[in-house]
Amino acid sequence: MPDPGHLNRGFTLIELLVVVALIAIATATVSLALRDPAANQLEREGERLVALFETARVESRTAGVMVQWAPVQASNNNGSDNDEQFRFIGLPGRVELPHRWLGQPLSVEIANGASVRLGPEPMIGAQQVRLHLGSQQITLATDGLSPFEITSSSAQQ
Numbered sequence: 001m002p003d004p005g006h007l008n009r010g011f012t013l014i015e016l017l018v019v020v021a022l023i024a025i026a027t028a029t030v031s032l033a034l035r036d037p038a039a040n041q042l043e044r045e046g047e048r049l050v051a052l053f054e055t056a057r058v059e060s061r062t063a064g065v066m067v068q069w070a071p072v073q074a075s076n077n078n079g080s081d082n083d084e085q086f087r088f089i090g091l092p093g094r095v096e097l098p099h100r101w102l103g104q105p106l107s108v109e110i111a112n113g114a115s116v117r118l119g120p121e122p123m124i125g126a127q128q129v130r131l132h133l134g135s136q137q138i139t140l141a142t143d144g145l146s147p148f149e150i151t152s153s154s155a156q157q
Contacts, residue, residue, distance in 0.1 A: 038134045039153075041103045046131055046138040046150050052097055053118060053140070053148045056088050060119030063092045070115035071108040089115070107132040 053069065060067035067090040072083070084099040086108070091097065110116060111128040118124065128141040128151075141151040 036136065038136045042106070042131060042133045042136045042138050043150075043153065045101055045103070045106060045133075046140055046153075048098075048102065049129070049131070050140055050148045050150065052088075053116065056091060056095075056097060057118045057124070057147075059091060059095050061122070064120050065092065066090050066120060067118045068115040069118060071110075088118075104133060 056067050056069065067088060069086060069088050071086045085101050085105050087099055088097050109130040109132070111130070116127055116129060123144050124142070125144045126142065127144070127148075128139060131138050131140070137154060138150060139152045140148050142148045
């Protein structure tokens with residue numbers, strides 16, 4: 001029988017585990033909340049561009065016309081809000097797709113060419129587009145048969 005005058009000091013293992021778990025949850029929440037805004041914009045633009053590529057690809061196959069996507073060089077822009085930052089070439093006249101980035105303009109690197117071919121053939125060939133914003137980059141790719149998707153995202157050191 002323990003001595004009633006003797007006080008137990010210290011923490012139980014369960015109390016320590018609860019505190020460690022709470023610290024881990026708080027750290028994860030803070031790290032997600034402090035995510036780089038450039039990374040957020042780049043991911044949002046990448047997802048949007050994938051959706052636009054697939055929309056243009058469907059329209060190309062439906063109309064039976066060649067459609068390509070190409071970035072517009074910065075030297076062609078004069079700062080006006082109506083300037084294109086990218087364009088879909090060959091879309092039927094009834095189809096209007098966006099031609100500007102949602103936020104800051106991105107730099108674009110297209111593997112093996114100056115434009116992305118979107119159809120009308122079902123097999124368009126493997127293609128890759130790299131989007132850059134600051135030190136962040138994201139890669140969109142297709143094997144030619146499957147839809148475009150975000151294949152990698154990283155911060156360059």
